[in-house]
Amino acid sequence: MIDYLKSSATNNFFLLAGPCVIEGEEMALDIAEKVVKITSALNIPYVFKGSYRKANRSRIDSFTGIGDEKALKILGKVRETFGIPVVTDIHNPEEAAIAAQYVDILQIPAFLCRQTDLLVAAAKTGKMVNIKKGQFLSPAAMRFAVEKVRDCGNNQVAITERGTTFGYQDLIVDYRGIPVMRDFGCPVILDVTHSLQQPNQDKGVTGGLPHLIETVARAGIASGADGIFIETHQNPAVAKSDGANMLRLDLLEGMLQRLTVLRAAVNEISK
Numbered sequence: 001m002i003d004y005l006k007s008s009a010t011n012n013f014f015l016l017a018g019p020c021v022i023e024g025e026e027m028a029l030d031i032a033e034k035v036v037k038i039t040s041a042l043n044i045p046y047v048f049k050g051s052y053r054k055a056n057r058s059r060i061d062s063f064t065g066i067g068d069e070k071a072l073k074i075l076g077k078v079r080e081t082f083g084i085p086v087v088t089d090i091h092n093p094e095e096a097a098i099a100a101q102y103v104d105i106l107q108i109p110a111f112l113c114r115q116t117d118l119l120v121a122a123a124k125t126g127k128m129v130n131i132k133k134g135q136f137l138s139p140a141a142m143r144f145a146v147e148k149v150r151d152c153g154n155n156q157v158a159i160t161e162r163g164t165t166f167g168y169q170d171l172i173v174d175y176r177g178i179p180v181m182r183d184f185g186c187p188v189i190l191d192v193t194h195s196l197q198q199p200n201q202d203k204g205v206t207g208g209l210p211h212l213i214e215t216v217a218r219a220g221i222a223s224g225a226d227g228i229f230i231e232t233h234q235n236p237a238v239a240k241s242d243g244a245n246m247l248r249l250d251l252l253e254g255m256l257q258r259l260t261v262l263r264a265a266v267n268e269i270s271k
Helices: 025-042 068-082 093-100 116-124 142-150 177-182 210-222 249-269
Strands: 014-018 046-049 086-089 105-108 128-132 157-161 188-191 227-233
Touching: 014 025, 025 046, 025 068, 025 227, 025 249, 046 068, 068 086, 068 093, 093 105, 093 116, 105 116, 116 128, 116 142, 128 142, 142 157, 157 177, 177 188, 188 210, 210 227, 210 249, 227 249
Parallel strands: 014 046, 014 227, 046 086, 086 105, 105 128, 128 157, 157 188, 188 227
Antiparallel strands: none
């Protein structure tokens, strides 16, 4: 999987993108189809992202999903229909083997990145493991999470930067962490949209700063991120989860075009 993501044929960044949560088959297939068309034209290796269940919600009445089995089958259909890899997040060790039947990459949520049993279970599936850096951890501390996966005999591991807690209701990205984590010998991904969350709002609904998505993405590419992670939706205003910080789908193509130009410039000056 790492060979696919870091294709020497394109020398481009790779993209993990899709909705925050699977809301239904039609919306998932529509997003995948549009992003596949864009990324194929730009030679960007693409992984479809979709959560089959949202376990970390502020309020008990928040939307969590359409049902695990139903959502996982939709992820499997996206994978089969478009011939692309798929990533989803898991929340406890028992989910690892189940989700691994439908996806190519198992993602460890940021709040759970220190959970040894979860990391071990994901690693033992043989699937690639993408570990999101905890909002409370330094980049250097992520070495130990990576080692847990590798110590299980699985070298297919990546780290995703998703911002660090700043005060009670904000996150910041320390771009110094990207080269620090790349020194661990695994791909480093910048989760652009979650880095722009404004959590812990008093109404129990996470806010966001979507107008800064391209700014953060450009900085990530310039500082050496191997891949970017973007949640996107046809209409974020009606999305059932994380609508406040998702990118509107019709804005994705132009942004990726510009990021590809920037990546080419970074490659040139790095020679």
